Amino acid sequence: MHEMGIAEQLAQIAIDSIPADIENPKVEIVNLRIGKMAAIVEHSLTFCFEIIVKDTPLEGARLEIDFVPVMVHCTGCDNEWEVEGPVFQCPNCKEGKVEMLSGREIQITSIELV
Amino acid sequence: MEINIQKNVLEANETEADRNRKYFNENNVFVLNMMSSPGSGKTETLCKTLTKLAPKIRVGVLVGDICTTNDADRLAVTGAKVLQINTDQFGGDCHLAAHVVEKYALELGCEDLDLLIVENIGNLVCPAEFDIGEDAKAVMLSVTEGEDKPLKYPVIFQVADIAILNKIDLLPYLDFDAGLAVENMKKVHPQIPVFEIAAKTEEGLEPWIQWLKEKVAQKIGRK
Ligand SMILES: Nc1nc2c(ncn2[C@@H]2O[C@H](COP(=O)(O)OP(=O)(O)OP(=O)(O)O)[C@@H](O)[C@H]2O)c(=O)[nH]1
Ligand SMILES: [Mg+2]
Ligand SMILES: [Zn+2]
Numbered sequence: 001m002h003e004m005g006i007a008e009q010l011a012q013i014a015i016d017s018i019p020a021d022i023e024n025p026k027v028e029i030v031n032l033r034i035g036k037m038a039a040i041v042e043h044s045l046t047f048c049f050e051i052i053v054k055d056t057p058l059e060g061a062r063l064e065i066d067f068v069p070v071m072v073h074c075t076g077c078d079n080e081w082e083v084e085g086p087v088f089q090c091p092n093c094k095e096g097k098v099e100m101l102s103g104r105e106i107q108i109t110s111i112e113l114v
Numbered sequence: 115m116e117i118n119i120q121k122n123v124l125e126a127n128e129t130e131a132d133r134n135r136k137y138f139n140e141n142n143v144f145v146l147n148m149m150s151s152p153g154s155g156k157t158e159t160l161c162k163t164l165t166k167l168a169p170k171i172r173v174g175v176l177v178g179d180i181c182t183t184n185d186a187d188r189l190a191v192t193g194a195k196v197l198q199i200n201t202d203q204f205g206g207d208c209h210l211a212a213h214v215v216e217k218y219a220l221e222l223g224c225e226d227l228d229l230l231i232v233e234n235i236g237n238l239v240c241p242a243e244f245d246i247g248e249d250a251k252a253v254m255l256s257v258t259e260g261e262d263k264p265l266k267y268p269v270i271f272q273v274a275d276i277a278i279l280n281k282i283d284l285l286p287y288l289d290f291d292a293g294l295a296v297e298n299m300k301k302v303h304p305q306i307p308v309f310e311i312a313a314k315t316e317e318g319l320e321p322w323i324q325w326l327k328e329k330v331a332q333k334i335g336r337k
Contacts, residue, residue: 002208002240009123017119032123037269039239086268087301097305100272106123113115 003041006106007048011058014111018057022113027061029112035068035103037083061111070103127244130212134219134247141224143174144333145232146326147246149270150254151263152236155280157185159254159313160231164192166323171330172226176218177233178210185233197222201235209240212247229330238263242270250275250329255299257281257290264298271302276309278322283312 010030018025030049034040046063053059070083076096083103090096122128138145148156157177164173173194177185178201186198199210199218215232224230232248234241253274255263258281264271271277277299285292296308307325311318 002243005211006123009126013119013121013123013125017117019117037272039243039269086265088268088272089301089304095304104269108119108121108123110116110118110120113117 002039003044004048004052006040007045007052010049010108011052011056013108014058014061015056017111018113025057026114027058027111028114029062029064030058031109031111032063032065033068033105033107033109034065035070035105037070037100037103038106040106066109068102068105071101072098072103073101074098124243127212130216131245131247134212134216136247137216137219138224138230138247138249141227142334143224143227143230144330145230145246145248145250146329147232147234147241147248147251148254149234149238149241149251149274150236150256151238151259154236154254154256154259155313156233156236156254157188159278159280159311160194160233161188161192162313162316162319163323163326164189164194164231166319167229167326168193171228171327174222174224174227174230175233176210176215176222176230178214178235179233195222195227208235208237209244210234210246211244215246228334229326238267238270242267242273249333252276252278254278254280255295257284257288257292257295261291261295261298264295264302268302271299271306274303274306276307276322276325277303279308279310280313282310283315283317 014030049063072083073080074090074096077093079090079092088098090098150156167173175189175194175196176199178199179185186196189196197218251274253270279295299306299308309322
């Protein structure tokens with residue numbers, strides 16, 4: 001739903017990162033890190049990205065997504081674990097305040113030029 | 115050739131949210147971002163709440179509504195300063211981005227406000243992803259929706275500071291299990307305070323109003 005906006009930002013950052021001295025640059029792969037709890041639907045992102053990058057050096061580029069696990073930390077008992085479902089209760093002390101360490105990032109890590 | 119980037123794709127929104135935060139802090143205005151599915155009762159809750167805050171607390175409301183001004187008209191009678199947000203075309207119809215909030219907050223003017231409430235677009239996914247520079251996020255669920263909503267949309271319940279369960283006046287007529295809904299919210303966010311209310315009958319409004327008053331007092335430092 002908001003993937004169009006994300007795709008636009010993504011394309012902008014990627015284009016701005018292409019060194020100015022390259023003639024007719026063509027990007028083959030855009031590498032991303034996306035948290036499993038970031039609200040991103042992969043096929044909508046790909047779909048929006050393809051529309052946005054028409055007639056730019058990104059046209060035809062592939063999105064390679066590395067999905068980041070949701071890691072959390074309990075401030076009550078210092079427990080650290082990976083959350084796989086929607087349950088954020090600390091399995092150890094049951095009541096500690098839980099903070100997220102990773103799993104919500106939407107990052108562009110690199111681009112690969114042909 | 116690989117070019118290393120390492121950038122947050124939402125960086126632009128976050129920079130704009132920080133600018134909003136600075137503006138809100140300079141004006142000592144407490145900002146609440148209210149999120150829910152369409153029709154959970156955000157506007158109704160605000161209508162009933164704001165009349166009880168005025169005139170002691172000066173309130174402003176930015177209401178994101180895709181195509182009507184109905185919500186703004188309903189809210190204007192409470193005495194709050196209200197501005198309708200017309201979302202922009204791209205990626206703006208499912209959430210309010212920080213730059214949109216900035217534009218309208220400046221137009222509304224926060225200099226003479228103690229509390230600014232942003233009624234986000236009715237959606238349980240996208241608004242959770244976009245920081246607008248608020249002090250707190252509230253998520254609302256109504257009893258006509260389904261007890262499992264928190265488990266289906268964990269992000270929004272995880273990032274929210276408080277949850278409101280609305281329309282409890284309808285409980286006798288439904289087989290909605292309020293206890294289970296609250297339990298599911300706490301599975302996703304163990305410490306989240308939950309206010310059970312019926313905006314329509316004003317049942318249970320007091321603790322939520324008290325929470326708001328405390329937050330506003332803390333922000334303006336009158337405490
Ligand atoms: N029975 C009952 N109905 C309610 C209550 N609160 C709101 N409603 C009704 O629910 C409908 C939607 O309420 P709104 O306040 O417009 O909901 P909203 O969340 O602002 O909706 P959007 O802005 O469209 O996302 C209206 O018909 C309200 O009268 C309540 O506590 N009990
Ligand atoms: Mg509304
Ligand atoms: Zn613990």
